[in-house]
Amino acid sequence: MNRRIAITGGTSGLGLALVRELTARGARVAFVARHRENVERVSREHSGTVGIVGDVSRKEDIYPIATQIIGNLGGLDVLVNNASSLGPVPLALLGDTECEDFEIALATNVLGPFRLTKALLGALAASAREGRSPVVFNVSSDAAIQPYAGWGAYGASKAALHHMTRIWGEELAAEGIRFVSRDPGDMDTPLHAIAVPDADRATLKRPETAAREIADVIAPVSFKAAA
Amino acid sequence: MIAANAAVQRPADARLLVVDALGSTREIPRRDFASLLHRGDLVVANDAATLPASLSGRHAGKGAPIEVRLAAARSLDLGDEPRFAAIVFGAGDYRTRTEDRTLPPPLAVGDVLALGPVHATVERLLDHPRLVELRLAGTHDEVWSAIAHHGRPIQYAYLPAPLATWDTWTPIAAAPLAFEAPSAGFTLDWRSLGELRRRGAGFATVTLAAGISSTGDPALDARLPFDEPYRIPAATAASIRRARRDGGRVIAIGTTVVRALESAAARDASVHAGAGIATLRLGASTPLQVVDAILSGTHEPGTSHFELLRAVAGDAALGRMSEALEIGRFRTHEFGDSIFIERSRDAFPVTVPSHRSLRGLV
Numbered sequence: 001m002n003r004r005i006a007i008t009g010g011t012s013g014l015g016l017a018l019v020r021e022l023t024a025r026g027a028r029v030a031f032v033a034r035h036r037e038n039v040e041r042v043s044r045e046h047s048g049t050v051g052i053v054g055d056v057s058r059k060e061d062i063y064p065i066a067t068q069i070i071g072n073l074g075g076l077d078v079l080v081n082n083a084s085s086l087g088p089v090p091l092a093l094l095g096d097t098e099c100e101d102f103e104i105a106l107a108t109n110v111l112g113p114f115r116l117t118k119a120l121l122g123a124l125a126a127s128a129r130e131g132r133s134p135v136v137f138n139v140s141s142d143a144a145i146q147p148y149a150g151w152g153a154y155g156a157s158k159a160a161l162h163h164m165t166r167i168w169g170e171e172l173a174a175e176g177i178r179f180v181s182r183d184p185g186d187m188d189t190p191l192h193a194i195a196v197p198d199a200d201r202a203t204l205k206r207p208e209t210a211a212r213e214i215a216d217v218i219a220p221v222s223f224k225a226a227a
Numbered sequence: 228m229i230a231a232n233a234a235v236q237r238p239a240d241a242r243l244l245v246v247d248a249l250g251s252t253r254e255i256p257r258r259d260f261a262s263l264l265h266r267g268d269l270v271v272a273n274d275a276a277t278l279p280a281s282l283s284g285r286h287a288g289k290g291a292p293i294e295v296r297l298a299a300a301r302s303l304d305l306g307d308e309p310r311f312a313a314i315v316f317g318a319g320d321y322r323t324r325t326e327d328r329t330l331p332p333p334l335a336v337g338d339v340l341a342l343g344p345v346h347a348t349v350e351r352l353l354d355h356p357r358l359v360e361l362r363l364a365g366t367h368d369e370v371w372s373a374i375a376h377h378g379r380p381i382q383y384a385y386l387p388a389p390l391a392t393w394d395t396w397t398p399i400a401a402a403p404l405a406f407e408a409p410s411a412g413f414t415l416d417w418r419s420l421g422e423l424r425r426r427g428a429g430f431a432t433v434t435l436a437a438g439i440s441s442t443g444d445p446a447l448d449a450r451l452p453f454d455e456p457y458r459i460p461a462a463t464a465a466s467i468r469r470a471r472r473d474g475g476r477v478i479a480i481g482t483t484v485v486r487a488l489e490s491a492a493a494r495d496a497s498v499h500a501g502a503g504i505a506t507l508r509l510g511a512s513t514p515l516q517v518v519d520a521i522l523s524g525t526h527e528p529g530t531s532h533f534e535l536l537r538a539v540a541g542d543a544a545l546g547r548m549s550e551a552l553e554i555g556r557f558r559t560h561e562f563g564d565s566i567f568i569e570r571s572r573d574a575f576p577v578t579v580p581s582h583r584s585l586r587g588l589v
Contacts, residue, residue, distance in 0.1 A: 050368050063392040064375035067403045070276065071371040074304070075402060119396070121417075126274055126401040126432060129462055171417065174424060 003027040003219045004073040004127075008056050008116065009083030011038035013189030014139065017211035018080060019046055027219050030069045032056065032083070056083050056112030057104065066119035076123040077132045078218045081113035081161075082139045086195055087153025094152035102153045109157035113138060114164060121177075128176030135218045138165045138181045145183075154195075180217060184210035241414075241564050244525070244551055248569040250544035252551040257565055260522065261419050266427030267475030269466050273409040273483045274432040276400035279378030279392050280407070280439070283320070284342035291332045292318045295342060295361065296381055297406055299438035299453035303502060309370055310350060312453055313361045314442050315340075321382035321389070325443025330356050343377030345370065355447055381407055381439065385560060405437040411481030411523050414565055429470065431463040435487040435505060441531075451531060455505045457487040464491075464500035467517065476519035476569075482535050485509060488517045489538075511537035520569040525552050525559050540571040 005022050009015040010031025019031050023046050030050040033039050043051030050072040054065040070076055087105035088097050117136055127134040143151045144158035165181035172179065186192060188204035241257040255262065264270065280297040299312040317329030333356065338349040340361070351360040363370050380395045397412030399420075423430055435457035441448055467488070470477055479485045490505040491498045496516045507513060511534075521539050526532040528549055536545055548566060551557075557564040 052372070063396070067276070067278070067375040067392070068368070068371045070401065071305070071375070071403050072368050119393070122274055122276065122396070122399040123401040125399060129432065130460060131462070174421060175417075 003077045003132075004030075004075055005078040005080065005219065006030045006032070006069045006073070006076060006120070007080040007082055008032045008112070010051075011035070011042045013191055014184060014187060014207045014210055014214075015080075015082045016042060017207035018082065018214060019049060021208070021211040021215045022219055023049060025215060025219055025221060027078075028073050030073055032065055032069075056081075056116055057085065057107035059111075059115065062112075062115045062119050065116065066123075069120065070123045075127060076120055076134070077127045078135050078137065079117060079120055079124065080137045080139070080214070080218065081116065083112065084109055084139065084158075084191060085154075086191065087157070089194055090197075091150040091154075091195055092152075093150060097153055102156075105153035105157040106160070109154070110160045110164065113161060117168065121172075124177050125172075125175050133178070134176070135178045135180060136165070136168065137214060137218050138162070138179070140165075140181045140183045142183050142186075144181075151195075182214070182217070184214065238558075238562075242555075242557060243414075243522075243564065244548065244555070244557060244566045246540060246544055246548045246566065246568040246571075248571050250540070250547055250571055252547055254551075254555060257414055258419070260414055260567070261422035261426060261428075263567060264423055264426050264428040264478070265475070267470060267473050268428040268478055269431060269470035269475055270423055270428060270478045270480060271431050271433060271463065271467070271484050271488065272397075272399055272412050272415060272480035273405070273435050273437065273487070274397075274399050274401040274412075275405035275409055275434050275436055275483075276397075276403040277380065277392070277395035277405045277408045278374060278403050279380050279395075280374075281321070281379045281381050282342040282345075282347075282374070282377055283379075284340055286332050286334075287339040287341045287346070289332045293331045293340060294320060295340060295347065296439060296442075297361075297378075298358075298442075299406065300404065300436050300456060303402070303404055303434065303436060303456045303458055305367065305370065307366050307370075308362055308364060310360055310362050312353065312438075313347075313359055314357050314439065314447065315359060316357065321384065324384050325441075328443065334359055343373065345373035345377065355444075355450075357442070357444060358447060358450075383560065383562070386562065399432065401432075402434060404434065405483075406439050407437060409435070409437050409481050409483045410562065411484075411565065413562070414522055415480065429466050429475075431466045432460070433463060433484055433487040434458045435483045437483045448531065452486070452508070455483070455486065456502065457490065457505050458502045459487065459491050459498060459500050461500040464498050467498045471517075477517055478520045478522065479518045480522050482509070482521070482523055482532065485515070485518050485521055485535075485538070489513070489515060492516045509535045509538040513538045515539065515570055518570070520567065522565055522567045525557050525564055525566055527559065536568065539568050544568070544571045 011033040039051035054061040085108035088101040124134040141158045143155035144162040162181045169179035185205040243257040294316040296314045297311045315331040340347045346364045347361040380390045395408045438453040
């Protein structure tokens, strides 16, 4: 399998589990994260992966990220928009949410995936023309559907991401690019620990399990890419 | 939140001058480009994205400030320690017209240029004080990281504001391998690709690592275009065969596409899939074997770009085109208005294609 896959937020939680799972499946993986030390560590621990330092919430970072993804992988078949921001930490009622914290959630969870997808659209369409069945997988949440008190910035931004994914899908089906938005479930990740510090971790899904489920969608073991 | 910048590269009101096979001209809004297409036509574009090819730095030995413009690559796979043909300027930046830029300090083989996070070594001198072959030190991902972060797009003095990288990627831009934007591709957007499909036309791409298009130095400009590596996907070669068999037109979006397709067809007049190096220099003496029409930017007679159009249309048609552009006050250059020219009857195919070998350059 020679799937070329990019994952944002690739140094912890679900993103890191995806880097592991997809590398093990033989994919060529590039991952993006904000902190250089973490990127270098994950890259060292997973040989063959390409670690890219960048912040998807910053407009100025998008093209350097896209340039490195496509340049290093020689093209792109799968983009996983996984990097997420909770907005206010600790979580806050909407009435208590600072506008700036809401903006950070929107920049990370909506605008970042929009900009990065747009920058990579040409590469994804090229993948489609070569019969490689490209996919954009956007990590959603049940908070995108259910109005949970305290999850306003996160839930509203994930709802926007979920809806945007469906519109991308409508508009680009003819180009052969598939768009998927899915809730991986409540996972035992650093993000969840910040949101719900007193959660019973035993009841949470392991990120490795969610990563396997996502990998089955974007890079099934049986996948034979056109050479 | 960050305010949106002006999208200088895609004026919504861009115009398209259509020159048909008989040499008559008419104007349509460029956004209606797809209305020119018929069932069975094949539109072919260059999907190369644009590298931020301008790298500022210092001559490590002499300390003098320099600007390096990566100008051409040897192959589409840059690999570790990639080599580029590069044009080197002395102190200053794009705000000085390239014509007026100072020379770099005299360069010698083995000189090291410190370009932000990356070091480049002069591997060869190429018979001009500005033109060298450089090797960038580092692994594949180190080099990409350095170019992505330190590189800036090559600028155009006539634009009111400097271009950001996002201004230089066409909507279909995929692999970042061009040194200047294959700018005819700015005509395309996802709406027009959908419209094209609804009209029963096809769409395919080639990847050609378009080299620098001008340097401001007549001696260097006379050597352009450099050899350019390209790749024709199998699906594109098949689509071209089908279009030609069924009487559809092959419509090239930009001169880089013409160069790739005609180079690929130089051997036996049919386009073969695979990688190659485009050495063809298009002009009045290079009859087109594949391309039936071209969409391109507008340029004045006498420029190298204009010369290239003489492969498509004869002097009479090009004369009428220039007149219409002049009278209609079309905007010129890479980011201006566009022309669509059908191959005309008065473009005389003359004898053999003239290949220009700059193979030794990069």
